[in-house]
Amino acid sequence: MHFRILLASVVLVPVLAAAPVSGEAVYQQRCAGCHDSGSPRVPPRDELKKLSATRIQRALDFGVMNNIASKLRQEDRMAVAAFLGTAAASGEPPAKAYCADRSVKLSNAPRVQWNGWSPGLTNTRYQSGEAAGLTIDQVRRLKLKWAYGFDGDIVAFAQPTVIDDNLFVGSASGVVQALSAESGCIRWVFQAGGPVRSAIVAMPVEGRHSLFFGDTTGWLYSLEAESGKLLWKKRPEAHESTRLTGAPVAYQGTVYVGVASWEESRTTNPEYPCCTFRGSVVAFRAKDGSQIWKTYTIAEKPRQTGKQWGPSGGSVWSAPTIDPKRGLIYITTGDNFSPPATNMSDAVVALELATGRIVWSKQTTPGDVWNTACSQQGGGCPGPDHDYGSSVLLGKAESGRDVLLAGQKSGVVYALDPDRKGEILWQVRVGKGGINGGVQWGMASDGPRVYAATSDVARGGANPDPLDPGPLPLDPKQGGGLTALRVDTGDKVWYTAPAPCGARPGCSPAQSAAVTAIPGLVFSGSIDGHLRAYSAEEGRVVWDFDTVRDYQTVNGITGQGGSLNGPGPVIVNGMLFVNSGYARNGGMAGNVLLAFAPEQ
Secondary structure (H helix, E strand, O other), X not given: OOOOEOOOXXXXXXXXXXXXXXXXXXXXXHHHHHHOOOOOOOOXXXXXOOOEHHHHHHHHHHOOOHHHHOOOOHHHHHHHHHHHOEOOOOOXXXXXXXXXXXXXXXXXXXXXXXXXXXXXXXXXXXXXXXXXXXXXXXXXXXXXXEEEEOOOOOEOOOOOEEEOOEEEEOOOOOEEEEEEOOOOOEEEEEEOOOOOOOOOEEEEEXXXXXEEEEOOOOOEEEEEOOOOOEEEEEOOOOOOOEEOOOOOEEEOOEEEEEEEEOHHHHHHOOOOOOOOOEOEEEEEEOOOOOEEEEEEOOOOOOEEEOOEEEOOEOOOOOOOEEEOOOOEEEEEOOOEOOOOOOOOOOEEEEEEOOOOOEEEEEEOOOOOEOOHHHHOXXXXXXOOXXXXXXXXXXXXXXXXXXXXXXXXXXXEEEEEEOOOOXXXXXXXXXXXXXXXXXXXXXXXXOOOEEEEEOOOOOEOOOOOOOOOOOOOOEXXXXXXXXXXXXXXXXXXXXXXXXXXXXXXXXXXXXXXXOOEEEOOEEEEEOOOOEEEEEEOOOOOEXXXXXXXXXXXXXXXXXXXXXXXXXXOOEEEOOEEEEEEOEOHHHOOOOOEEEEXXXXX
């Protein structure tokens, strides 16, 4: 049986909040205990009232308070930010930060590009030598060319898209920038309604070029690339906890996007009716945003049993993968948030491109029911939280066979046969796995090999301040490692242990960020702030840059580097671009996009 929702379908979900939200009530219930406590470590209410509502909203959505605020609905966060903050507008970029020529010109056949999460529809994160424009010798001579600062942010988690000399990138403040790839000067800016974590994908549409991306409040946008003008804005899922984290993909006039949720983090709120969200993938017409089809990863609508709802979960965190040859689209799914467990959580799923009909699914961790509340209880959760946060790769082995490659938070890499309903060809453990373990954000493949970086981030000790909202300190001695596997067989070609981590706060050797490959080289970023290039043949480090430092940015914003997490580097036309800064989960704050080129 297959499960789809077409245009005429109606989605029924429990009403979670109908009454207007009082920001003062939210503050008294959720914030006053700390901010009215008199602790010297916590800013008092009077100080908060001097800040703009926008700045407070950023802190709640993806800043220092996210660890606490993720338990709240979006309308609660917006209400308390409006209650506390002033109406002052956020700062506009200075005039000198703009390009002299602010026109954006895109060709239907660009000379070079990295468009979206990966240079191609297969999501292998491999850039050809011609498009990369960098040799091994040139990579050894990479030097910082310019840095761009994201004003007021403490996390830089949106991977840039580069098409010829045009660079498009989102930010935690919701500002989307069109920059010159060569110099970093600004061509236009657009303000989205929420943090933009997804990469941007561009596509020609009816005589112009459209940019597609999602935000973490659940909206999908289409902008005119040439001007930054909003063309349309759609919400793929009505559920209030919806967020779009994975990049959309665009193919033959259709935009496909996976849908994820904040809900598993909200379960520690005793007033929250857990859990009613179901993950999905949705297809939209690129020209006007009309929905073509929607397919849920959980067939059954949630129902109430006692105080709990279920089944739920099955988020799609990453970019879908297109297989034109078979007419399929592949997604990976997350865990269940509440029981009963379902058969398409923690799975690789194949759907028809044209209709969204599920062709097959392969579940790799059955029974994975996990949420924040049960993880903090004595008995723990029924499941290990081993969902997929990364896209499946459609690779081609040396034998010529097509292979699907999937890296899981369990620490296991799978090879699946796309012609035999996802039959597992081999599976290899590359890490310990865990809640923030295993393969987190993405692998890369150059054809013969697949490269998997391991997070396995660990925490230890105790937080000395009970009012500090941050997680426990990171363990500087655990996590990380990069493994090369042969795509045909799964045999290990090499393994490179993580580099020792220093003593600075927030340091961890964990390699959570997505991996990028070019001919002869593999790039992997680390929570310790280092970006390293490894020899594809033997795993030896040939270039290492520590991004944790202060930067003089081209747009005049105070710039600081931090942890590398989430997206991987983008390499195109002789330049390398990477974000630095990831203050979530104990990592180091930062707010810069860095551009490198070989020293002449």
